[in-house]
Amino acid sequence: MPKTLPVITRRDFTIGAGLLLASLFAGLPAARAEAPKQLRIGLILASGVENGWEATLLAALERLKAASPHGLEVSWKTSDPLWGDEAGEAMRLYAESGAFDVIWAHSTYSDQVKALKDEYPEILFVVSGSGNEGLGGNQYWAYKRVHEAAFLLGAIAGLSTKTGVIGAVGTFPADDVNDSLNAYFAGARLVRPDVKTKVAFVQSWYDPPKAAQLAEAQMAEGADFIYQLAANFQPCVEKDILCFGNFADENAAAPGVVVSSSVAVWDPDVARIADAWWAHAAEGKPYDGNTAPLWYSLAEGGAALAPYHGLDAKLSPETVKKIEELKAKIIDGSLKVPLDVSEPKAS
Numbered sequence: 001m002p003k004t005l006p007v008i009t010r011r012d013f014t015i016g017a018g019l020l021l022a023s024l025f026a027g028l029p030a031a032r033a034e035a036p037k038q039l040r041i042g043l044i045l046a047s048g049v050e051n052g053w054e055a056t057l058l059a060a061l062e063r064l065k066a067a068s069p070h071g072l073e074v075s076w077k078t079s080d081p082l083w084g085d086e087a088g089e090a091m092r093l094y095a096e097s098g099a100f101d102v103i104w105a106h107s108t109y110s111d112q113v114k115a116l117k118d119e120y121p122e123i124l125f126v127v128s129g130s131g132n133e134g135l136g137g138n139q140y141w142a143y144k145r146v147h148e149a150a151f152l153l154g155a156i157a158g159l160s161t162k163t164g165v166i167g168a169v170g171t172f173p174a175d176d177v178n179d180s181l182n183a184y185f186a187g188a189r190l191v192r193p194d195v196k197t198k199v200a201f202v203q204s205w206y207d208p209p210k211a212a213q214l215a216e217a218q219m220a221e222g223a224d225f226i227y228q229l230a231a232n233f234q235p236c237v238e239k240d241i242l243c244f245g246n247f248a249d250e251n252a253a254a255p256g257v258v259v260s261s262s263v264a265v266w267d268p269d270v271a272r273i274a275d276a277w278w279a280h281a282a283e284g285k286p287y288d289g290n291t292a293p294l295w296y297s298l299a300e301g302g303a304a305l306a307p308y309h310g311l312d313a314k315l316s317p318e319t320v321k322k323i324e325e326l327k328a329k330i331i332d333g334s335l336k337v338p339l340d341v342s343e344p345k346a347s
Contacts, residue, residue, distance in 0.1 A: 035282065036070075036072065036101075036278070036281045036282055037071070037072065037073060038072060038073045038074075038075065038101075039069075039072040039073070039074045039075075039101055039102065039274060039277060039278075040075055040076070040099060040100045040101050040102070041061070041074070041075070041076035041077075041100065041101070041102045041103075041104055042076070042077055042079075042091075042094035042099075042100040042102070042103045042104070043057075043076055043077065043078045043079060043104050043106060044079050044082055044087050044090055044091060044094075044103065044104070044105040044106060044109060045078055045079050045080070045081055045082070045106055045107075046081055046082075046083065046106060046107035046108075046205075047081050047205060047206065048081060049078065051206075052231070052245075052246065052247035052248030052250065052264070053106070053107075053129075053247055053264075054106065055248055056247060056248050056263070056264045056265065056266055057104075057106055057128075057266045057270075058078075059266075060265065060266035060267045060269070060270045061074065061076055061266075061270060063267055064267070064270045064271065064274060069271065069274045069275070069278070070274070070275075070278045070282070072274070072278070074274075076104075087105065087109055087112050088111075088112035088115060088116075091103055091105065091109075091112055091113070091116055091125075092116060095116055095119070095120045095123055100123065101123065101124065101277055101281065102123070102124045102125075102126060102273060102277055103123055103124075103125050103126070104125075104126040104128075104273070105125065105126065105127050105128070106126075106128045107127070107128055107129055108127070108129060108130070108131035108132050109127050109132070110127045110132040110133040110134075110135060110139065110141075111133075113125045113127055113135065113139050114133070114135055114139075117135060117137060117138050117139050118137075120138075121137075121138055121287075122138075122280075123138060124138055124140060124273065124276060124277045124280070124287060124289075125138055125139045125140070125289075126139070126140050126141075126142055126273055127139065127140075127141055127142070128141075128142045128143070128144065129142075129143065129144060129176055130143075130174050130175040130176045130293075131174065131175075134289075134290060134291030134292055134293075135289065135291070136288070136289045136290070136291045137287055137288075137289055138287040138289060139289045140272075140273060140276060140287075140289040140290060141289065141290050141291070141292075141293060141294065142266070142269045142272075142273070142294075143176070143293035143294055143295040144176060144264050144266070144269075144295060144302070144303075145176060145179055145180075145295045145297075145302070145303065145339075146180055146246070146247065146262040146263065146264050146303040147179040147180045147182070147183035147262075147303075147337060147339060148183065148297060148298040148303055148330050148337045149261075149262035149263060149298060149303045149304060149305045150179075150180040150181070150183045150184040150187070150227070150246075150262040151183040151184065151186060151187035151190075151326075151330070151337045152187060152260075152262075152305050152323055152326060152327055152330075153184055153187065153227060153244045153260060153261075153262055153305075154166070154183065154184035154185055154186060154187025154188035154189075154190075154227075155187040155188065155190060155191050155322065155323055155326055156187075156225075156244075156259065156260065156315065156319060156323055157184075157187075157188050157195075157225035157227070157244075158187065158188030158189065158190070158191040158192035158195050159191050159192065159315075159316070159318075159319040159322060159323075160225065160242070160315055160316070160319055161188075161192070161195065161224055161225055162224055163222040163223070163224045164192070164194065164195055164196055164222075165195070165196045165197075165198065165221065165222035165223045165224065166185075166188055166195060166196070166197055166198070166223055166224070166225045166226075166227075167197070167198040167199070167215065167218030167219070167221075167223030167225070167226045167227070168181050168184055168185070168197070168198070168199045168200075168218075168226065168227040168228075168229070168344070169199075169200055169201075169202065169211055169214045169215050169218070169226065169227070169228050169229060169230050170199065170200070170201045170202070170229045170230070170344075171201065171202055171203075171204065171205055171229055171230055172201060172202075172203060172204075172205070173201050173343045173344075175341045176341075177229060178340070178341045178342060178343055178344055179339055179340065179341050180227075180229070180246065180262060181199060181227070181229075181344040182338070182340035182341070182342065182344050183337055183338065183339075183340070184227050184244075185197045185199075185344060185347075186337070186338055186340070187326075187337075190326075191322070196222070196346075196347055197344075197346055197347045198218040198221055198223050198346050199344045199345065199346050200214040200217070200218065201214075202214065202230045204230075206230075206231075207230065208230075208231070208232040209232075210230075211228065211230035211231065211232035212232045212234055212235050214230075215228060215232065215235040215236070215243075216235045219235060219239055219241060223241075224241055224242075225241070225242055225243065225244070226241060226243040226244070227243070227244045227246070228243050228244065228245065228246065229246040229247075231245070231246075231250065231253070233245075233250070233253050233254035233257060233258055234254075236254060236257040236258075237254050237256065237257055240256075240257070241257065242257055242258075242259045242311070242314060243257055243258055243259070244258065244259065244260055244261055244262070245258050245260075245261030245262075245306065246261060246262050247261075247262065247263065247264045248261065248263060248264070249261050249263055249306035249307070250306075251306065251307075251309045251311075255309065256311075257311075258309075258311075259308060259311040259312075259314065259315070260305055260306045260307070260308055260311075261305075261306035262303065262305065262306075263303060263304040263305070263306050264302075264303060265296075265301055265302055265303055265304050266302075267301055268296040268300055268301050268302050269296065269302070276288075276289075298327075298330055298331060299330070299331040299332075299333070305323075305327060308320075
C-alpha cells in the first residue's frame with residue numbers, strides 16, 4: 001500500500017492557508033537536492049476512489065510502486081472529489097508545499113493547470129481524458145480509449161442476442177464515451193448486420209436512478225444485452241439480462257449478469273509520466289508534454305477485456321472462440337476497430 005498521507009477535503013479550505021500547509025505537509029520530506037530516490041505524486045480526483053475512472057488509475061499506481069522504475073520509491077496522496085476553484089486551490093497547495101514532483105489532475109483540469117504550470121516549472125502536471133487543452137511543456141495529457149474492448153463486447157452481444165436488439169446507457173455524449181458506444185455497435189454489426197441498437201445518456205457522471213430508468217426502457221423495447229456505462233446493473237439482475245461494465249471489471253457489482261467489461265489500463269500512461277519526470281529530474285531533459293491526445297491501444301496494454309468470471313457458460317462455445325479470434329486480430333493489427341466519436345444514434 002502507498003505511504004499514508006493526509007487527504008485534502010473541502011473542510012480544509014475553511015482554515016487559514018498557513019495552518020493548512022503546516023497540517024497537510026508536516027513530516028513530509030523536504031524538496032530533494034540531488035539524485036532523486038522518490039517519485040511523489042499528488043492526485044486531484046474528480047470522484048470517489050471506488051469509481052472505475054479513479055480505481056483503475058490507483059491500481060496502475062500500485063503496480064508502478066511495485067515495479068519501482070529507476071529504483072524510485074513511489075508514493076501518492078489523494079484529494080476528495082474537487083472541481084473548479086477548489087481543485088485549483090488544492091493544486092496550488094500541492095505545488096507550494098514542495099512535497100510533490102507530479103500533480104496528476106485526473107479529469108478535465110487544464111484550466112486550473114494553465115494558471116500554475118509556468119509558475120512551477122519543475123513540477124510535472126498531468127490532466128486526463130477529453131475536454132482538456134493540450135498545453136505542452138510541463139503539462140502532459142493522459143488520454144484513455146477502451147473502444148477496442150467495447151467492440152468485442154458488441155460482438156458478444158451480436159452473436160448472443162435472441163431478440164436482435166441490444167442497448168447501451170452512456171453518461172455524457174463526450175468524445176471518450178461516444179467512441180466506446182459506437183465501437184460496441186460496430187462490433188455487434190460485424191457479426192450480425194441486422195442488429196437493432198438502443199442508446200441513451202444519463203447526462204451525469206453518476207445518477208443510478210436515471211441509469212436504471214434508461215436501461216429498463218431499452219429492455220422494454222426488446223434489448224436483451226445492455227452496455228452499462230453508468231454503473232447501475234440492478235435492472236439486469238431483476239430481468240436476468242446479461243450486461244457489460246465499463247472502465248473497470250465490474251463483475252463484482254452483479255456477479256450473475258455482468259458477463260465482461262471494457263477495462264481501462266493506465267500502466268503505459270503512468271510509466272510514461274514516471275520516465276518523463278525522471279528524464280527531467282535526473283538527466284536535465286526539458287519537459288515536452290503532448291499537446292494532442294495520446295492513448296494506448298489494446299495491443300499496447302492501454303485497455304483490456306475483463307474475464308468472464310464463469311459467465312462464458314451462458315454464451316455458446318462458438319461465441320467465446322469467435323471473440324478470441326477477433327481479439328487476436330485487433331492485437332496483431334489485421335482488424336482495425338473504427339474510431340468514431342460522433343454522438344451515437346439508435347437504429
